[in-house]
Amino acid sequence: xxxxxxxxxxxxxxxxxxxxxxxxxxxxxxxxxxxxxxxxxxxxxxxxxxxxxxxxxxxxxxxxxxxxxxxxxxxxxxxxxxxxxxxxxxxxxxxxxxxxxxxxxxxxxxxxxxxxxxxxxxxxxxxxxxxxxxxxxxxxxxxxxxxxxxxxxxxxxxxxxxxxxxxxxxxxxxxxxxxxxxxxxxxxxxxxxxxxxxxxxxxxxxxxxxxxxxxxxxxxxxxxxxxxxxxxxxxxxxxxxxxxxxxxxxxxxxxxxxxxxxxxxxxxxxxxxxxxxxxxxxxxxxxxxxxxxxxxxxxxxxxxxxxxxxxxxxxxxxxxxxxxxxxxxxxxxxxxxxxxxxxxxxxxxxxxxxxxxxxxxxxxxxxxxxxxxxxxxxxxxxxxxxxxxxxxxxxxxxxxxxxxxxxxxxxxxxxxxxxxxxxxxxxxxxxxxxxxxxxxxxxxxxxxxxxxxxxxxxxxxxxxxxxxxxxxxxxxxx
Numbered sequence: 001x002x003x004x005x006x007x008x009x010x011x012x013x014x015x016x017x018x019x020x021x022x023x024x025x026x027x028x029x030x031x032x033x034x035x036x037x038x039x040x041x042x043x044x045x046x047x048x049x050x051x052x053x054x055x056x057x058x059x060x061x062x063x064x065x066x067x068x069x070x071x072x073x074x075x076x077x078x079x080x081x082x083x084x085x086x087x088x089x090x091x092x093x094x095x096x097x098x099x100x101x102x103x104x105x106x107x108x109x110x111x112x113x114x115x116x117x118x119x120x121x122x123x124x125x126x127x128x129x130x131x132x133x134x135x136x137x138x139x140x141x142x143x144x145x146x147x148x149x150x151x152x153x154x155x156x157x158x159x160x161x162x163x164x165x166x167x168x169x170x171x172x173x174x175x176x177x178x179x180x181x182x183x184x185x186x187x188x189x190x191x192x193x194x195x196x197x198x199x200x201x202x203x204x205x206x207x208x209x210x211x212x213x214x215x216x217x218x219x220x221x222x223x224x225x226x227x228x229x230x231x232x233x234x235x236x237x238x239x240x241x242x243x244x245x246x247x248x249x250x251x252x253x254x255x256x257x258x259x260x261x262x263x264x265x266x267x268x269x270x271x272x273x274x275x276x277x278x279x280x281x282x283x284x285x286x287x288x289x290x291x292x293x294x295x296x297x298x299x300x301x302x303x304x305x306x307x308x309x310x311x312x313x314x315x316x317x318x319x320x321x322x323x324x325x326x327x328x329x330x331x332x333x334x335x336x337x338x339x340x341x342x343x344x345x346x347x348x349x350x351x352x353x354x355x356x357x358x359x360x361x362x363x364x365x366x367x368x369x370x371x372x373x374x375x376x377x378x379x380x381x382x383x384x385x386x387x388x389x390x391x392x393x394x395x396x397x398x399x400x401x402x403x404x405x406x407x408x409x410x411x412x413x414x415x416x417x418x419x420x421x422x423x424x425x426x427x428x429x430x431x432x433x434x435x436x437x438x439x440x441x442x443x444x445x446x447x448x449x450x451x452x453x454x455x456x457x458x459x460x461x462x463x464x465x466x467x468x469x470x471x472x473x474x475x476x477x478x
Contacts, residue, residue: 002072006044012112013038020344024303027188027268029095030340039122042115043071049106053330054116057104059458060086060093064101064116071119080127083120085478088157088457089199091128092182094121095191097454104330111322128198135205142166144471147229149216149413152180153453154444155235156199157460158467159208161477162233165468169208170229174215177269180237182453184262187297189304189340193269217413226417231439231467234427235460236413238405238445244289248357253364255279257294257402264301281307285395287367288312288346289354290402293339298400300341310346311394315384317374318350353386357399367394405450424449432466433459441467 003009015034017023023030046068054064063082070079083090094117105113127133144167148159151173163169177183179196204210214220225232241256243249260279267273281302288298291314302310319336327334342348351372359365371390377383407425408414414427420436422428426449427435427442434441443463444456461477468475 002046002069003044004048006041006072007047007107007114010041010045012045012107012115013042014115015118017340017343023189023340024344027192027304029192030189034118034122036122039119040072040074043068043119045107046072046114047106053104053106054101054114057330058101059452059454060088060461062086062101062120064114067123068114068116068119071123076123076126076130077132079123080132083123084127087120088160088461089153090120090124091195091199092153092191093454093457094118094124095195096182096186097452100332100452100454103332106330108333109329133202135202136164137205137207138164138166140166141168142472144168144230145170145228146231146233146467146471147172147216147225148233148235149225150180150234150236150444150446151178151200151210152235152237152444152456153182154237154446154456154460154463155180155233156203157457158233158235158443158464159460160203160206161461161464162467163203163206163208165464165472165475165477167468167471171203171208171210172214172216172220173210173212176212178210178212180235184265185258187261187301188265188268189300190297193265215412217416222413222416226439229439231441231471233433233460233463233467234414234417234419234435234440234442234446235444235456235463236408236446238407238426238450239409240406241401242403242406244354244401244403246354246356248359248364251357251359251364252362253359253397254357254399255401257288257290257298257400260400261294261297261301264305279398281305281310281398283308284397286310286398286400287394287396288400288402290314290404291316291348291350292402292404294404295400295402296339296341298402299346300339300344302400303341303345307345308397312346312348313352313354313369314348314350315353315372316350353384355391357396364396364399367396367399368392369394405445407449408446432469433463434466434470439470441470 015031017030052065067079099117101116102113107113146167146169148155148171159169159171178200182196286302286307288295353372356368371387372384420428427447429447441463443459465475465477
């Protein structure tokens with residue numbers, strides 16, 4: 001490593017977030033610039049640990065210690081080349097990945113890991129700034145045609161690699177802009193959309209054919225898909241949200257979280273909505289059901305829209321502040337996490353079960369809930385029990401259901417294709433991401449289930465290798 005004793009001499013430091021009062025007034029990204037001298041100091045903290053667990057912690061297998069060393073020595077171009085050898089879109093993962101690599105860093109034994117994610121994002125942004133990242137269309141074409149359905153992180157990754165392998169790739173997207181959840185779903189304050197568009201434009205300049213506003217299976221027949229392409233990659237995500245079938249669910253003002261988040265993305269893109277279409281938290285008492293990342297995104301969005309109050313409820317118990325005995329390093333730490341949104345407003349509560357909603361004139365006005373406790377049953381599983389007398393109600397003008405997704409939408413494309421599903425209702429695939437239909441592959445949440453952007457990218461890369469091998473008999477895609 002560049003400085004063998006760096007981890008003993010320097011403390012972990014991360015970029016400062018903009019002041020809350022400033023950032024809640026706009027939709028720009030959260031962080032201030034991180035000076036280069038500080039970045040080199042952080043890179044110097046990477047230790048000569050012998051077995052770099054960060055390699056396995058990252059689904060992409062990023063060669064973290066090597067590019068840390070290069071940054072410490074000022075070898076930026078080499079660091080970029082090494083990073084891009086394993087990572088398709090560091091500008092995405094550097095912003096929205098929870099940093100699985102940092103969790104498995106040896107220094108995280110002491111909860112003080114190397115700031116890997118920030119180094120990653122600085123490398124890729126330096127590459128764009130210096131003009132090192134340019135379109136690289138293939139020198140020749142194979143004559144094979146591939147359709148990629150869904151332009152989220154999995155679809156973009158698959159399309160990029162398949163195009164570089166020389167196949168003619170058509171990327172279909174049902175929305176009006178490419179990028180999937182990166183463009184519509186993740187708030188702008190976590191990733192500004194010009195960052196996504198920059199990569200989309202680069203992939204298009206390399207020769208990928210892009211078709212927006214095309215819902216395959218509706219606007220484009222499945223029979224045409226199979227006839228016109230030599231292989232197909234399904235990467236449409238896990239889009240069926242988990243619902244809450246309780247009395248009062250039909251009341252107006254109760255929405256799935258993604259309806260709320262996507263609409264705000266569209267507003268920021270310049271789309272106007274009529275009063276009866278507008279899903280806004282302005283001046284409202286908001287309740288968010290679900291304590292994960294999507295729920296936190298709803299908090300930050302509701303704050304920026306001017307909510308009167310925000311309550312975020314989670315059915316499960318509050319996570320521990322620190323690792324427990326059954327969750328040792330280098331496992332992903334199951335601990336309490338607070339996002340930037342939780343700094344901005346709202347209250348969180350745990351072990352809350354919603355029993356019903358009530359309202360007036362067809363509009364939601366109250367949530368009725370009860371507190372629960374969790375305990376292990378005789379088989380070691382966790383069992384929930386309501387606490388008698390703990391019933392309560394909470395005023396609500398808006399309720400957002402942020403309880404995750406159950407599986408991809410089966411109706412239409414998937415059922416028409418006749419692909420098999422796994423036990424959870426996801427598209428069943430083998431290790432090369434091939435479905436039950438010979439020429440059809442699947443990647444990302446559509447086959448994995450709801451997961452992280454970094455896993456979607458990894459699946460897209462794996463599917464690209466599988467498709468290339470299917471078409472050519474072998475693959476040189478790494």
